[in-house]
Every structure is written in C-alpha cells, then in structure tokens.
Amino acid sequence: MRVVRWVVTVVAAAVVLVVLGVALVGPLFAGEPERIVGLPYSLPSAGSPLGTDSSGRDVLARVLAGGQPLVAVPVVATILATVLGLVLGLLGGYFAGVTDAVVSRLDYLLLGLPPVLILLVLLHGWGYSAATMIIVVVLTGTPFVSRITRAETLRAVEDGYVVAAYASGDSHLSVIVREILPNIIRPVLADFGTRLAIAVTLTAAAGFLGFGSSGPNWGAMISQNVEGIQLTPWAVAVPAVLLGVLTVAANLGIDRIVGRVLR
Amino acid sequence: MTALKFLARRLLATVATLFAVSVVLFAASEVLPGDAASASLGPDATLEEVEQRRAELGVDRPWAVRFAEWAAGVVRLDLGTSTSMHQPVVDIVAEPLAATGLLVGLTAAVTVPLAMGIGLLTGLRPGGRVDRVVSAVAVVSVSIPQFVTAGLLVLVFADLIPLLPAISLPPLGGGPLDRPEILVLPVAALTLFGAAWASRIVRAAVIDADAMPHVEAARLAGLPERVVVFRHLLPAAVPPCAQTFAWLLSGLFGGTTVVEVVFNYPGLSQTLVAAVRNHDTAVLEGVGLLLAAIIVVSFVLADLVVMAVEPRLRVAAR
Numbered sequence: 001m002r003v004v005r006w007v008v009t010v011v012a013a014a015v016v017l018v019v020l021g022v023a024l025v026g027p028l029f030a031g032e033p034e035r036i037v038g039l040p041y042s043l044p045s046a047g048s049p050l051g052t053d054s055s056g057r058d059v060l061a062r063v064l065a066g067g068q069p070l071v072a073v074p075v076v077a078t079i080l081a082t083v084l085g086l087v088l089g090l091l092g093g094y095f096a097g098v099t100d101a102v103v104s105r106l107d108y109l110l111l112g113l114p115p116v117l118i119l120l121v122l123l124h125g126w127g128y129s130a131a132t133m134i135i136v137v138v139l140t141g142t143p144f145v146s147r148i149t150r151a152e153t154l155r156a157v158e159d160g161y162v163v164a165a166y167a168s169g170d171s172h173l174s175v176i177v178r179e180i181l182p183n184i185i186r187p188v189l190a191d192f193g194t195r196l197a198i199a200v201t202l203t204a205a206a207g208f209l210g211f212g213s214s215g216p217n218w219g220a221m222i223s224q225n226v227e228g229i230q231l232t233p234w235a236v237a238v239p240a241v242l243l244g245v246l247t248v249a250a251n252l253g254i255d256r257i258v259g260r261v262l263r
Numbered sequence: 264m265t266a267l268k269f270l271a272r273r274l275l276a277t278v279a280t281l282f283a284v285s286v287v288l289f290a291a292s293e294v295l296p297g298d299a300a301s302a303s304l305g306p307d308a309t310l311e312e313v314e315q316r317r318a319e320l321g322v323d324r325p326w327a328v329r330f331a332e333w334a335a336g337v338v339r340l341d342l343g344t345s346t347s348m349h350q351p352v353v354d355i356v357a358e359p360l361a362a363t364g365l366l367v368g369l370t371a372a373v374t375v376p377l378a379m380g381i382g383l384l385t386g387l388r389p390g391g392r393v394d395r396v397v398s399a400v401a402v403v404s405v406s407i408p409q410f411v412t413a414g415l416l417v418l419v420f421a422d423l424i425p426l427l428p429a430i431s432l433p434p435l436g437g438g439p440l441d442r443p444e445i446l447v448l449p450v451a452a453l454t455l456f457g458a459a460w461a462s463r464i465v466r467a468a469v470i471d472a473d474a475m476p477h478v479e480a481a482r483l484a485g486l487p488e489r490v491v492v493f494r495h496l497l498p499a500a501v502p503p504c505a506q507t508f509a510w511l512l513s514g515l516f517g518g519t520t521v522v523e524v525v526f527n528y529p530g531l532s533q534t535l536v537a538a539v540r541n542h543d544t545a546v547l548e549g550v551g552l553l554l555a556a557i558i559v560v561s562f563v564l565a566d567l568v569v570m571a572v573e574p575r576l577r578v579a580a581r
Binding site for chain 2 (some may be wrong): 024101208219227233240250251
C-alpha cells in the first residue's frame with residue numbers, strides 16, 4: 001500500500017515537472033510557431049509530429065511556445081493578491097468599526113461580480129497586457145484572501161496571548177506581525193493553490209476568448225481548433241491535457257508542499 | 264412584522280449594492296482609455312472626425328452627467344443604445360439572456376440534486392472508500408478550467424464516439440429547444456464543475472449536521488436511518504446548502520461564457536465578447552448590470568430560504 005502511494009506520488013510529480021518544463025523552457029525549442037507548414041488540420045507527419053492547426057501552423061511548436069504566459073502571469077498575480085488580501089483582512093479583523101466596514105463592503109462588492117465580467121470590462125478599457133491580467137487576478141482573488149484572513153484574525157484577537165501582548169504595551173503593528181500573523185498564515189497559504197489554479201484558468205480564458213497576446217497560448221489553441229476536432233484532435237487534446245494537469249497540480253500540489261514546510 | 268422589516272432592509276441593501284456595481288461598471292468602462300467614437304470609425308479616422316463622432320455620441324460631456332442619464336434610463340428599464348449595432352441594448356440582450364438562462368436553469372436542475380446526493384453519500388461516511396474516491400474525482404473536476412472540460416467532452420462524445428453535435432447552433436430562426444440535443448454537452452460541462460464544487464460544501468454541511476445533538480438523539484431513539492436523514496439531518500444542513508446554491512447560480516451566470524464560446528451557443532457570451540471587440544460600452548454595461556442584478560437577487564432568495572427553514576435566524580434577523 002505504501003509502495004503504491006509512493007509510486008503514484010513520484011509519477012504525479014514527474015508529470016507536473018514535465019508540464020512545467022514544457023511551459024517554461026518550451027519557447028526556447030519552439031522554432032517558428034507562426035510559420036505555416038502545411039494545410040489546415042493536417043494529420044501528424046514527420047515535419048509536424050502533432051499535425052497542424054486551423055491555419056496550418058505546427059501544433060507542436062505552438063504547444064511548446066504557448067505555456068509560458070499561463071505560468072508567469074498567474075504566479076506573480078497570485079502572490080500580489082495574497083499579500084494584498086492578507087493586509088486588508090488583518091486590518092479589517094484587527095481594527096473593527098469603520099476599517100472593517102470598508103474592507104467588508106469592498107469584498108462583497110467584488111465577490112458579487114463574476115470574474116469573467118471583470119476580465120471583459122478591463123480588457124474593454126485597457127486591452128490585453130500582462131499588467132491588465134495581473135490586475136484582473138488581483139481584483140478577483142484579493143476579496144477571497146481578505147475574507148479568510150479577516151475570519152481567522154477575528155478568532156485570533158480573542159486568544160489569550162494576543163490580549164497579553166497588547167496589555168504588556170506592544171504596538172498594534174508588533175502585535176499584528178508577531179502574534180497574529182504566524183497564527184493565521186496556514187489557511188491563507190493553503191488557499192494559495194486554489195487561487196493559483198483560478199488565476200491560471202482566468203489567464204487561459206482570456207486567450208481562449210480571443211484576447212490573449214498575439215502569440216500562441218494553450219487556452220487560445222483550444223478555442224481556435226475546436227471546429228477541426230473531427231479532422232485532427234491533437235490541436236485541442238494536447239493543450240487541453242497540459243492545461244488540465246497544470247491547474248490540477250496547482251490545486252493539489254501546492255497545498256501539500258505548503259503543509260509539509262509549515263509542519 | 265420582523266420578516267417584513269428584514270425584507271425591507273435586504274431590499275435597501277440590494278439597491279445600494281446594485282448602485283455601487285453600476286458606478287464601478289460605468290467608471291471602469293467609460294473612464295478608462297479608448298472609446299466608442301474612435302473604435303467605431305476605425306484607425307484611419309482624422310482627429311476632427313473622432314471629435315465630431317464623440318459629440319454625436321455624447322461622450323464628450325462630463326462622465327457624471329452621462330452616468331446620471333444612464334442611471335435614470337436603467338430605472339425606466341432602458342439600457343441605452345448600442346453604438347455598434349444602433350439598436351436598444353434591451354432588444355440585443357433579450358434573446359441571448361433567455362438562451363443563457365435556459366442553460367443555467369437546466370444545469371441547476373441537474374446539479375442541485377446531484378450535489379445533494381453526492382454530498383449525503385460522502386458526508387454520512389466521511390473517510391470511507393466512496394468518500395475517498397469521490398473526493399479525488401471532485402478535486403480534479405473543480406481544478407480543470409471549464410472550457411478544457413468542454414473541449415475534452417467534445418473530443419470524446421462528438422469525435423471518438425459521435426453521439427452528440429460538437430457545435431450547439433440552434434436551427435435558423437429557431438431556439439435551442441428546437442434541437443434539444445445541442446444542450447447536452449454544454450450542460451454536462453457546467454455540471455461536472457458545479458456538482459463537484461457544490462457537493463464538497465454539502466458534504467461538510469452534512470458532517471456538521473450529523474454531529475448535532477438532536478440528530479444524535481433521533482438516532483439513539485432508534486428511528487430508522489431514512490427518517491433520521493430526511494426529517495432531522497437534512498433540514499439542519501439546508502442553510503449552508505442554500506448559500507452554496509446561490510453561489511452556484513451566480514457562478515453559472517458568469518461561468519457559462521467560456522463554455523458557450525466552445526460550443527458556439529447563442530447565449531450572452533457572444534454578446535459580451537462582441538461588445539468588448541467593438542468597444543460597445545452600452546452593451547457591456549447593460550449585460551454587466553443584468554448579471555449583477557441576477558446574482559444579488561439569488562443571494563436574497565437564498566437568505567429567504569434560510570429564514571424559512573431556520574427559526575433561530577428569524578429571531579436573529581430582528
């Protein structure tokens with residue numbers, strides 16, 4: 001039983017590393033992903049091992065080149081959203097009253113808007129860029145982090161050691177950073193994997209809806225090639241599986257790694 | 264009386280939220296750079312032409328004035344006129360909204376009983392074999408973007424086993440119900456995500472309810488398991504479930520967009536994406552406000568359900 005679990009873990013880790021490798025190092029080996037190499041939706045051949053896409057471009061080259069934007073932007077954006085959510089949630093939970101009311105209202109306002117709508121409104125205003133995508137992810141992720149942090153902080157401020165630290169004359173900042181933060185960080189970090197998976201999903205969705213940068217993108221590949229699925233499935237299947245592995249790994253793997261490190 | 268007071272307060276909060284949402288939407292789509300005038304004329308237009316067009320469209324006036332006009336229109340159920348299609352936004356939005364509503368309604372009709380069933384099955388025996396298998400499937404299903412799930416479904420059920428159409432286009436001049444088979448794959452894609460996500464929360468609610476004193480008492484009194492579950496445990500699990508399904512509904516209205524694009528389904532997605540492409544601010548604001556209204560109302564409905572089944576909250580709402 002133990003051996004089986006070990007084998008499963010190793011295989012899963014290997015698959016994830018391969019996908020991450022393809023995403024990060026792939027662009028170096030992609031060659032010319034925009035070059036037309038044959039008829040649209042050709043079956044795999046020696047020149048194009050995964051066939052061609054809707055415009056006759058090499059699917060393998062586009063797969064190699066199309067993962068990077070789906071890793072770089074979400075990681076940066078998720079770190080920003082987590083830090084901002086932590087700060088807002090700590091402020092709201094620690095200083096009750098007006099601060100809390102403002103933070104809570106802001107959270108509720110943003111939580112009420114569908115992420116895809118926020119995405120489309122900002123794309124409408126600013127057009128696609130890495131910065132726009134980062135702001136979209138921060139706007140949709142921060143309220144969740146802030147709500148978790150606030151709930152945990154409300155619980156922590158009641159604890160004896162916090163009251164004691166405050167009574168012994170420590171400043172607000174020192175109480176928040178030294179007493180409360182270490183005691184609430186775990187659920188926030190456990191949430192990080194989910195946030196990252198959602199960020200990857202949103203970034204891929206922008207490409208999928210046709211708003212990505214002009215270059216190749218796994219999300220965009222799925223929407224561009226779904227019409228030709230009966231001619232050659234590879235142009236959809238390969239990016240779909242890679243994207244699925246990436247988001248599942250973010251959701252499962254990061255919780256586990258964070259759990260290990262903090263234990 | 265208290266129920267009325269509660270309703271009145273919720274209604275006020277709902278209106279306030281929608282007002283805030285409309286300010287944000289308006290500000291985000293109008294104050295940001297780029298506007299309908301230059302978008303509708305194309306890149307070759309001269310500066311004078313753009314200026315003239317801006318005056319025609321009325322977008323050269325201060326935005327507070329335009330917001331006041333727009334808001335006054337919304338109150339009269341007039342969402343303005345599309346700049347790219349020269350039609351009232353209400354007319355443009357009506358049919359896609361009905362099509363998306365049909366998709367969301369069907370998905371909810373499948374998802375809610377499915378999530379309740381799975382949640383009960385796993386929550387009554389947490390840690391058991393069924394629970395472990397279902398949990399693993401649920402995590403994977405929730406993690407994968409919906410348009411990826413949709414693409415894989417097309418691959419399997421339209422390509423490998425050609426059972427269903429890959430594209431969900433209704434016949435010319437007809438609605439989606441004239442060809443019901445086009446709804447199967449989109450509903451399946453949305454359900455795979457929704458049922459997996461909602462069943463996790465139902466499961467947690469069932470575990471919590473199972474530990475309540477009155478459920479334990481019913482079990483100790485020797486009542487049959489069926490009676491314990493349906494008469495004592497389930498009512499206690501309804502409040503968190505009602506909230507969950509309100510979330511689900513709001514998630515569906517925002518989340519059908521990408522699935523609709525995979526299948527070319529004639530719902531709100533095409534309206535929204537086209538509005539962004541054509542820089543049609545009026546359509547974007549109109550659809551955004553409609554979506555926000557649907558979401559806010561679904562949360563109020565969830566609160567009412569909770570109040571109906573949970574007498575203690577009725578007291579707390581005073």
